[in-house]
Amino acid sequence: MEWAVEHVRLDIPEERIDWRAKGFWWHGPAIPTGDFAARRPHLFDGSFTWPVMAARRSALEGNIAALADFAREHGLSFAPHGKTTMAPQLFQAQFDAGAWGLTAATANQVLAYRRFGVPRVLLANELLDPTALGWIVAELDRDPDFDFLYYIDRSNPGYHRAAEAVAGRPSGRPLRVLVERGFPGGRTGCRERAEMMAVARTIHATPGLEVAGVAAYEGGLETREDVGELVRALVADAWRMGEEGLTGERPIVSVGGSAWFDVVAEELGGRDDVWPILRSGAYVAHDDGLYRDTTPFRRIGGADGPLSAALEIWAQISSAPEEGLAIAALGKREANFDAGLPVPKVVRRADGREQDAAAIEVTKLNDHHAYLRLPDGFRIEPGDLVMFGISHPCTAFDRWRFIPVVDDDHTVVDVLTTYF
Numbered sequence: 001m002e003w004a005v006e007h008v009r010l011d012i013p014e015e016r017i018d019w020r021a022k023g024f025w026w027h028g029p030a031i032p033t034g035d036f037a038a039r040r041p042h043l044f045d046g047s048f049t050w051p052v053m054a055a056r057r058s059a060l061e062g063n064i065a066a067l068a069d070f071a072r073e074h075g076l077s078f079a080p081h082g083k084t085t086m087a088p089q090l091f092q093a094q095f096d097a098g099a100w101g102l103t104a105a106t107a108n109q110v111l112a113y114r115r116f117g118v119p120r121v122l123l124a125n126e127l128l129d130p131t132a133l134g135w136i137v138a139e140l141d142r143d144p145d146f147d148f149l150y151y152i153d154r155s156n157p158g159y160h161r162a163a164e165a166v167a168g169r170p171s172g173r174p175l176r177v178l179v180e181r182g183f184p185g186g187r188t189g190c191r192e193r194a195e196m197m198a199v200a201r202t203i204h205a206t207p208g209l210e211v212a213g214v215a216a217y218e219g220g221l222e223t224r225e226d227v228g229e230l231v232r233a234l235v236a237d238a239w240r241m242g243e244e245g246l247t248g249e250r251p252i253v254s255v256g257g258s259a260w261f262d263v264v265a266e267e268l269g270g271r272d273d274v275w276p277i278l279r280s281g282a283y284v285a286h287d288d289g290l291y292r293d294t295t296p297f298r299r300i301g302g303a304d305g306p307l308s309a310a311l312e313i314w315a316q317i318s319s320a321p322e323e324g325l326a327i328a329a330l331g332k333r334e335a336n337f338d339a340g341l342p343v344p345k346v347v348r349r350a351d352g353r354e355q356d357a358a359a360i361e362v363t364k365l366n367d368h369h370a371y372l373r374l375p376d377g378f379r380i381e382p383g384d385l386v387m388f389g390i391s392h393p394c395t396a397f398d399r400w401r402f403i404p405v406v407d408d409d410h411t412v413v414d415v416l417t418t419y420f
Helices: 033-038 057-073 088-096 108-117 130-142 157-166 193-203 223-241 261-268 290-294 297-301
Strands: 052-056 102-103 119-124 147-152 176-179 209-215 252-255 274-279 313-323 324-328 344-349 354-356 361-365 370-373 385-389 400-407 412-417
Touching: 033 400, 052 057, 057 261, 057 400, 088 108, 088 412, 102 108, 108 119, 108 130, 108 274, 130 147, 130 157, 130 176, 130 412, 147 157, 147 370, 157 176, 157 193, 157 209, 176 193, 176 252, 193 209, 193 223, 209 223, 223 252, 223 261, 252 261, 261 274, 290 297
Parallel strands: 052 400, 102 119, 119 147, 147 176, 176 209, 209 252, 252 274
Antiparallel strands: 052 313, 313 324, 313 385, 324 370, 344 354, 344 385, 361 370, 400 412
């Protein structure tokens, strides 16, 4: 069975801004996020304090449209990875653009998706928690419109927990499984076809379980040749499973981060012998570091193609203690640093004038301080604001419960709420 893409309307909670909202300067009674945005505050009119992370609406909308169009043009179903943002407003925008479902990384994310009413979830992980597995099985029985896929690899405990979760059900839809393939040195997955087939045969022979296809994560590979080889191996795995009658006529083949979706499209695009599902997630916000350098659009059309960095962190200069050094009130509590330090982009002076900051370099982060190396002759004053880009959006959103969405002149048009 395949699932058609139909209009999805999520149930998005209405949260409230109050004194706990980091970066917002709101000392009155709690106000719904929608009402706050309806006031159309400006990022620099006193409604915010520093540091604050904002998301630019034009970039978010452009990025969401770009990957939706890419998947559609290449005949790929798209289940964007929601772990990047955990923001249901963005999930809604991704569904509106044609997403087939959402990918999750953890059981808690699946629980959150179901609270929002997400109808199709692909959990890109093995699940060993019997409590979570039992709840998912019960959810399948409770809601006939809920569809769920997840991984089992070479782990015997993974299979046994799945079998225990469906044991004793007199009826009900099966728990649908993707057999996961990995690669030497990779983090998860069967390493050889013999293992893939053994897992698939065991699942197929177990009442209440069903082999839906195969999956892998190719993001840990370094060359397009290795990525292509992995995807071709997955397709061959799926064919072999189909030949043995272990899957349906069109088994799922699911791959996809945000660094190699061009190779995935070359190998899987438009195929009717397998059902390709792409899972990219970081594209939604892009960045000024890791994905700026690795996006497939650089290989397809040069530069970043249609993607642009959506996140900007504004912080105030707190000190200029010596020549060539300034300190910004921005640290590890506000800015992610796992894939590169924040990237200075703009200096905003007290009178609103802006200056390009590309020549400034962040050299170190403390908890709440960033050390900025200034080029010769570059003057910066305490009280000036610096806008920083980030590298790797997947570790940026979780630092901010509320994120103002701004238009290109920094008027607030929405407030994202995240659920990590």
